[in-house]
Amino acid sequence: MAQQANELFENFDQLTPSEFFRKNKQMLGFTGKIRSLTIVFHELITNSFDASEEAGILPDIDIELKRVGKEHYILRHKDNGPGIPEDYVMQVYCQMFAGSKFRNIQSRGQQGLGCSGCVLLSQMTTGQPARVISCYKEGDEIKGVKMKFKMDVKKNQGLLMEREDYPAESTGVCIELQFKEVSYTLAEQGAFEYIRRTMIGNPHAKITFKDPSGHKYIFKRAANITPVLPKEVLPHPKGVSADDIHFMAKHSDKRRYKSMLTSSLSRMSSKKVDEIAEITGIDMNKSPKSMTFQEAEAIVNCFKKMKFMAPPTDGLIPIGSEQIEKGMKQILKPEFVTTITRKPVTYAGGVSFIIEAGLAYGGDSGRIVNEQRKSEIMRFANRVPLTFDAGSCAITEALKSIDWKRYGLKDLDNTPLTLFINIISTQVPYLSTGKQSVSPEPEIVHEIRQATMKLARKLQKHIRAKKAAKEKEKRSKVFEEYVPVIIEEAAKLGETGVPEYHEVLAKVTKRALAELLGEKVEDDDEEEEELDAIIMEEVDEFGHTVERNQSALDNFDEKNEDEEESEE
């Protein structure tokens, strides 16, 4: 009855990564019909963006989704990126865990899983091969190749079925995949909304999308700026673990601890290494290959006690507030829009990040649910829309914690408002495996709150100004209606003719109104005006209005300006 160990191990087997994910496709985000298709769009678009930008090309993507049966689609995705050299095509699309993105760089993509995941899903649901045309430069020549292949799941590699030369004119990749058991909708989590949000986060891109009904949407480039290439940034000493240092040492080609440390970490000078040697007593002239884990631990513990310059931030490329504004205007055609890009700060001791935010009001802002326009939150990480798992995300948490009533928004849910939040970092702390939500690190939540409150304040001013303008119009009408009557009556009483009063009236009306409404001369310095507004509203614990002197405000100058967080 009882089996022996060797019998139990008869079936012992090693799965390939492809076999593993064939059985666990939910680990790639493929759960549900709508979500699965959205994830496919996400993987192909981010891959095209990353490739184009790395090659210094403005992305221009053509997508066509054809419905060929119930829940059966053909997706054609074409980009103008640098292309993939023939030898790598099947590796990119059929080999799980193969990729070129294992550096400490701000990039959108997953780690060699995204594209092959799409091919796997296509094959699992339709049995159809992938069709790829890749055009790429080799020297001065543009080469083109057209391939048809399947994924050999048992071997985790491609299985070529057809190959021919292709007459290339420009570089780029075109991939055609078939899918079943997926579904295209206009819902918030659907593929169309994914493209719409992508365009807000990437106004330098162009996407043409032909949907299953044959309708062609052209999302035009809102900003004609060639994006700055993201740089590889060396990890900061405060952001590495003992295992990282140990791993770096074991695979380093340097001859000494010293050179290994200065070349692998940012802000690590020879002087700093000498300091570490002194504190830890470790000989920094030894070969990295000989480093023990205990030494790595001692070094990292030493990092924790030392002071380093903040990590370099030139690896962080924000979208930029102007660009965000262009993107939001292009897509949402709002009545009012305001955006902000905060200065870089760090979380977890040494990982730098930037928060960008945008707020659009009116026009096509918000989402229509049951024929009513509601507010919407668009979450992004490194410009990629986060579509799922909103509940536990730092962005959701930060926005929920804001007292919106303070900004005159009594019913946020039913306001025609789009809030855009983007976190830029080489190491976004994702919570979920599908990279759909950001861990609520205190520093991140704080920055999102601050950015959003500044925008909310501006919206409040806009709404107030709008009200005031209406009031002005109303009062102006009163003047315009009654003043002529008064003048005419006065003329009758004075037995004189009615004078030419229109021009004078206009001037007087304007001045009188300005006084009535307590308006000042237009002020160009918005920041200062806003601080005034805050100070004027500030009230101390005893209910007395508090006045701060100007010198206290000077502190705001060189850091991220924080809104008051008064909790009632």
Place this chain on the structure above:
Amino acid sequence: MAQQANELFENFDQLTPSEFFRKNKQMLGFTGKIRSLTIVFHELITNSFDASEEAGILPDIDIELKRVGKEHYILRHKDNGPGIPEDYVMQVYCQMFAGSKFRNIQSRGQQGLGCSGCVLLSQMTTGQPARVISCYKEGDEIKGVKMKFKMDVKKNQGLLMEREDYPAESTGVCIELQFKEVSYTLAEQGAFEYIRRTMIGNPHAKITFKDPSGHKYIFKRAANITPVLPKEVLPHPKGVSADDIHFMAKHSDKRRYKSMLTSSLSRMSSKKVDEIAEITGIDMNKSPKSMTFQEAEAIVNCFKKMKFMAPPTDGLIPIGSEQIEKGMKQILKPEFVTTITRKPVTYAGGVSFIIEAGLAYGGDSGRIVNEQRKSEIMRFANRVPLTFDAGSCAITEALKSIDWKRYGLKDLDNTPLTLFINIISTQVPYLSTGKQSVSPEPEIVHEIRQATMKLARKLQKHIRAKKAAKEKEKRSKVFEEYVPVIIEEAAKLGETGVPEYHEVLAKVTKRALAELLGEKVEDDDEEEEELDAIIMEEVDEFGHTVERNQSALDNFDEKNEDEEESEE
């Protein structure tokens, strides 16, 4: 400036599964200090259970957790399972995606990831090797080996450091691992609570646990039954995809479609295959290797239209209501406990599952939060406690949807109650990658509701009976106090002596009370009594009490009995 494709692909690389998970340890459930340690306990315990049971051995596990520094622990985990043959030891503990559990069998474990994940975490946080002693039978001999090894992440395999023979007396594995950056607590999501819940779901097991303070907990075996071996069950035709059939065909050693289908699927007779041939027009004598995806699709579409017997359920081994009761009594020492094991049913057309539930009230039931006893929900899948991601789980959803007030529980949260729910299936539809929550399939939610409502009804009866007993005692005291006085006074009036009345009084009191309280003679058939209770309470739309005749009740006999789901 613009880089060419071949330059961009200079860094193209292939990661091993170990390298991948080293960078993505959250995919293995290792997030947070408390959760990480709980996951380690989970992986090692489930692995021991699965191995012991497959070998027909009652599990007996010894765990010791020593604190050797701040957030630095040594974990020793020893089982009495069949052991691991020497050749497989490093594969089990160092090779990701290697395992013996790739069959359609009810098992707890992950797919060749769990144990190697623990070794990886140990190595990443401490740099220490794993120490393993494995004792296993080979023929009539028991062999023993003691090994010390690390994981070579770049190669996804073990790196042997020391090895010696070990004088084995009985079979089993003992593994010692060190961890840093983890934390042991008594919190709900901590390691201790994990063991406690494990014991409720596995009353046939014994666990001895020595905690970091040196306290030794012995969780005794509550039920001395050798567990039935789970059987491999062939997939049901209604539960397979075209890709599954295609994959089976490509890797089948049968000569014809017909024999491939009958040998790979349950409920698939030759007659059924002939039926498929007739409907689809596919020649069933062809070689499986030649099967196209289109044919596989046609076959699966045909399955959908055909009728099959329900899947065999002998692969499903529930804990059994008696065993659950023993487990709950052992751990919770409750005032009242009731349990149920429902009959097997299916979800998604063809995947069978069983719901088991237990309810304990009073005693140590519930959890003490801020010195107040609160109700608690214990979720299990195939006897494994589900500790995280409760929010989206079918079990949580089902229990929340129940109208507890109907069962006399006005404030469920503050009731000393433990609810135990276990779902048994060869294919538990997990929602999250960490296998911590069950997808709310309608059939599953329905079954959990029904099981729980039946238990709630019994608790209601218990609480009512308790109240009635108190009332009885009170009234009985009234009789006992006043009747003697009356008798004595009557004796005085009648000028006779006081008769020997005690025995008679007791009888009379009991009968009179029974009448007063409207009690019936004790009924052994609980089921019928309960149906009566339901029917007696049923009221039609007009507010009239409805009486159903007995024949309508006969339908309850051979299926899972459903509670009425009246929504007010």
